[in-house]
Amino acid sequence: MPAGEYVHLLYLFNLLWQPFFDESADWVDWLVVVGVVVLFVPIYVLAHHPDPRFKRIALAATIALGTVATMFNIGASVLFVYAIANVAWVDRRRVVWWQAGLTGLCGLLVLVSPVPWPFRLYGILPSVVFIWVIGWLVTADARRHDEAQRLRIDNVRIEQLATADERERIARDLHDLVGQSLTGLVVKAQLVQSLLPSDPDTATAQAADLETSARDALAQVRAAIDGLGQVSLVDEVDTAARTLGAAGVDLSADVTAAGQPGPLVERILALALREATTNVVRHARASRCTVTLDRVTDQWVLVVVDDGVGGGTEEGNGLRGMRERVLAVGGVVHRDVTNGTRLTVEVPA
Numbered sequence: 001m002p003a004g005e006y007v008h009l010l011y012l013f014n015l016l017w018q019p020f021f022d023e024s025a026d027w028v029d030w031l032v033v034v035g036v037v038v039l040f041v042p043i044y045v046l047a048h049h050p051d052p053r054f055k056r057i058a059l060a061a062t063i064a065l066g067t068v069a070t071m072f073n074i075g076a077s078v079l080f081v082y083a084i085a086n087v088a089w090v091d092r093r094r095v096v097w098w099q100a101g102l103t104g105l106c107g108l109l110v111l112v113s114p115v116p117w118p119f120r121l122y123g124i125l126p127s128v129v130f131i132w133v134i135g136w137l138v139t140a141d142a143r144r145h146d147e148a149q150r151l152r153i154d155n156v157r158i159e160q161l162a163t164a165d166e167r168e169r170i171a172r173d174l175h176d177l178v179g180q181s182l183t184g185l186v187v188k189a190q191l192v193q194s195l196l197p198s199d200p201d202t203a204t205a206q207a208a209d210l211e212t213s214a215r216d217a218l219a220q221v222r223a224a225i226d227g228l229g230q231v232s233l234v235d236e237v238d239t240a241a242r243t244l245g246a247a248g249v250d251l252s253a254d255v256t257a258a259g260q261p262g263p264l265v266e267r268i269l270a271l272a273l274r275e276a277t278t279n280v281v282r283h284a285r286a287s288r289c290t291v292t293l294d295r296v297t298d299q300w301v302l303v304v305v306d307d308g309v310g311g312g313t314e315e316g317n318g319l320r321g322m323r324e325r326v327l328a329v330g331g332v333v334h335r336d337v338t339n340g341t342r343l344t345v346e347v348p349a
Contacts, residue, residue, distance in 0.1 A: 005048060011082075012037055014075040018115065018123065029073065036069045036076055047086045059086045067105065074115045074123030077106055081130045088138035099135045103128055168324075185213055187246040187281060209242070233261070236270040237291065240277040244289055247281045249306070253291035261293075261300050265347050268325055269293065269302045272333075272345045275318045276304040284308025284341060295349065302345040310337040 015036060019029035043065065047058035066079030080102045087098040106128050113120045189210060196203040216239075237253045244251045261269060273291060280289050286308030294301045315323075315335075322345075323333045331347035 008082075009041065009044065011078050012040065014078040014126075015073055017075050018073050018119075022119075032069065032072045036065065036073070036079075039065055040079065040082075044082065047082070052090060055086060055090045059083055059090055062086065063102075063105075067109070070109045070124070071113060074113055074120050077109065077124045077127035078130075080106060080127055081134050084131045084135040085138045088135060088142050092139050092142055095135050095139050099132055102131050106131070185210060187243060191246050206246075213242070233266055233270045233273065233293065236273050240273065240289075240291070243281060244277060249280060249284075249286050250288045251277075251291065252288070255291060255293040255302075258293055258295040258300075261347075261349070264329065265300055265349065268329060268331070268347055269300060269345060271325065272302060272322050272343075273304060275322050276343045278318065280304075280306045280308065280341070284310075286340065298349050300347045300349055302347075304343045305340065307340045310340055 015033045019025040019033060022029070040062070043058050043061045046054050047062070049055060049058075062079050062083040066076055066083065069076030069079065084095070084099060084102060088095055091098065106124050110120055110124050113124075115123065191206055233255045237251075237255055241251045241253070255273075260266070277289065277291075280286055284306045286306035289304065289306045292303050294303075319333075319335070326333050326345055326347060329347060331345065334342075334344040334346075336342040336344075
């Protein structure tokens, strides 16, 4: 129990009024005060136990002790104030009923108490008032505590969702980045091997280009992990031209005539272009590929067409990741494989 909660035990001084001002009080009245304090302090500590079962036991014990003690010391009615404070944490949906019940109990004790009038009324009336005041205050505090706890839980859930979303983003980006980069490296490595016996000079130049491509791929992977990488469409077209060229595919591209998309749209379109051209190298067996970017009213439309063999309707992780990324900004992806492959990506401007 927090040390600050012990300060509320000061309200037990209410037990002192009757033996202090009653001229007929003797050592028995003072013994009642000591006995109530000794019995109530462990009950008060139990009421702060986190287990609701112990709170209920403490509530019942507080009411029982208050009922018996008030018959001998009208100031012991203060125990009912402690009881209502405990109710706010145990059964807050029915706090008003508990307040009414304890108020009725106080009224009954006023009638049967041996304390002379009007002193019995003066002794119990403040407790009745505080039963209602403390009940409302503690209930409001309990509700704020619950709301704060729910907020903490929601924040943890949001953090978990954000972490999962970031992992998915990195997975998609790594697939797109590493997929095309490694495909390009493999194609260039094969080209170097084929040229080395017959044309060492060209093979050397291709090997140097292979090193440059590998360094670019490493930088792109680091940028994807950091989440800070901005992909350029123009740079992506240049990379696609080198990769497709090494695979024997002629690329015709125009991505600047319609203007310049915003950074977010450009990144999405550039990664889509990367995935599309990677699939051309891997699966299309094409000889020609065309890339165009147009602005149609409030949409940017990227079209990638190849004259390859087309393919089935089943899509791999790369295309699924592309669709998720485009869908996240309200765009759509269309794929037609009836005559070669035509991939159309539409993203709101």
